[in-house]
Amino acid sequence: MNNKILVVDDDLSINELIKINLELAGYQVVQAFDGIKGFALAKQELPSLVVLDVMMPEVDGFTVAKRIRENDETKNIPIIMLTALSQLNDKVNGFNIGVDDYLVKPFEVEELLVRVRALLKRTNQIPKSASVRELQTIGEVTLLPEQYSVRIGDKQAKLTPIEYDIFNLLFQNHGNMVSSAKLLKDIWGYSPDDDIETIRVHIRHLRSKIDKISNGKKYIETIYGGGYKLNI
Numbered sequence: 187m188n189n190k191i192l193v194v195d196d197d198l199s200i201n202e203l204i205k206i207n208l209e210l211a212g213y214q215v216v217q218a219f220d221g222i223k224g225f226a227l228a229k230q231e232l233p234s235l236v237v238l239d240v241m242m243p244e245v246d247g248f249t250v251a252k253r254i255r256e257n258d259e260t261k262n263i264p265i266i267m268l269t270a271l272s273q274l275n276d277k278v279n280g281f282n283i284g285v286d287d288y289l290v291k292p293f294e295v296e297e298l299l300v301r302v303r304a305l306l307k308r309t310n311q312i313p314k315s316a317s318v319r320e321l322q323t324i325g326e327v328t329l330l331p332e333q334y335s336v337r338i339g340d341k342q343a344k345l346t347p348i349e350y351d352i353f354n355l356l357f358q359n360h361g362n363m364v365s366s367a368k369l370l371k372d373i374w375g376y377s378p379d380d381d382i383e384t385i386r387v388h389i390r391h392l393r394s395k396i397d398k399i400s401n402g403k404k405y406i407e408t409i410y411g412g413g414y415k416l417n418i
Contacts, residue, residue: 190214190231191302194224194250195239195268200291204237207295208302221245225253228260235306237298238285240269240276248279255284264309264347266301268293281387286348287374288384304375309347324360324418327405329353341399348373349392352385356406356416365413389414 191213195201198219205215216231218224221242228236228250236254240247247267254260267280270291277288286309287301322329328337334350336343345353351373356364366385374384393406407415 189306190216190233192216192218192224192227192231192233192236194218194221194227194236194242194247196220196242197239200239200268203295204298207299211299211302213302221247221250225250228254228263229257232259233263235302235309236263236265237302238265238267240267240280248283251280251283251285262309262347264305266298266305277383278387281384282391284346300375308351308373324357327357327418329357336396336399338396338399338405339401341401343395343399345392345395348388349395352388352392353396353416356414357418360416360418363409363413363415367413369413385414 189212191208193201193204193208193215194217195204196219201217201219205217208215216227216233218227222245224236224238225245227233238247238250242250247269251265251267254263254265261284264286265284266287266289267285268289268291269276280288287305289298289301322331326339329335330337330342331350331354334345334347336345336350336353352369355369355372366382369385370382389406389408396405405416405418407417409415
């Protein structure tokens with residue numbers, strides 16, 4: 187996997203600021219200043235990660251993210267979305283499209299670098315559950331780390347890297363509650379108080395996939411005010 191990052195932002199100063207700091211951190215950087223060029227470069231360069239602004243003329247970031255997810259060549263590229271808006275609906279819309287992480291402008295450059303490192307570490311490696319020291323089968327439930335999939339009985343669900351890591355964390359702690367704070371820390375690498383909605387959106391997508399292969403059993407339980415538990 188290359189260490190090339192695509193930055194898509196129509197604000198020249200912000201785009202350059204991100205580029206300079208990513209390059210100082212050792213990454214190769216490709217720049218686009220509008221959504222049309224951004225999607226074209228995503229297909230052409232196949233970067234390890236895309237840093238994508240929301241508010242751009244003609245084609246906005248949501249549209250670009252959706253096109254990236256719908257294209258077979260680019261659908262697995264992780265996306266960090268940038269926006270000057272802090273409204274909850276913008277985060278939910280981004281996560282529903284398939285955005286992996288979200289950063290609200292103005293942001294500290296070091297915070298962006300932390301998010302980039304955490305996201306690349308998570309998506310560029312075989313999940314931790316590939317280790318023989320961790321459980322991979324309990325009852326009818328089997329983890330398939332190389333495929334980012336879960337099998338229940340004779341049915342299988344393909345998950346995104348984030349969904350897989352969430353399920354794996356719940357799986358390794360099955361029968362016990364995993365707090366929202368632990369999920370944020372272990373999966374995203376940070377634990378801001380205002381990002382609980384991040385977990386809720388991803389859990390909702392994960393639960394819908396698991397429910398389709400679970401033969402009616404509800405595996406993922408929400409512990410209100412606390413976190414989530416996997417019942418096997």
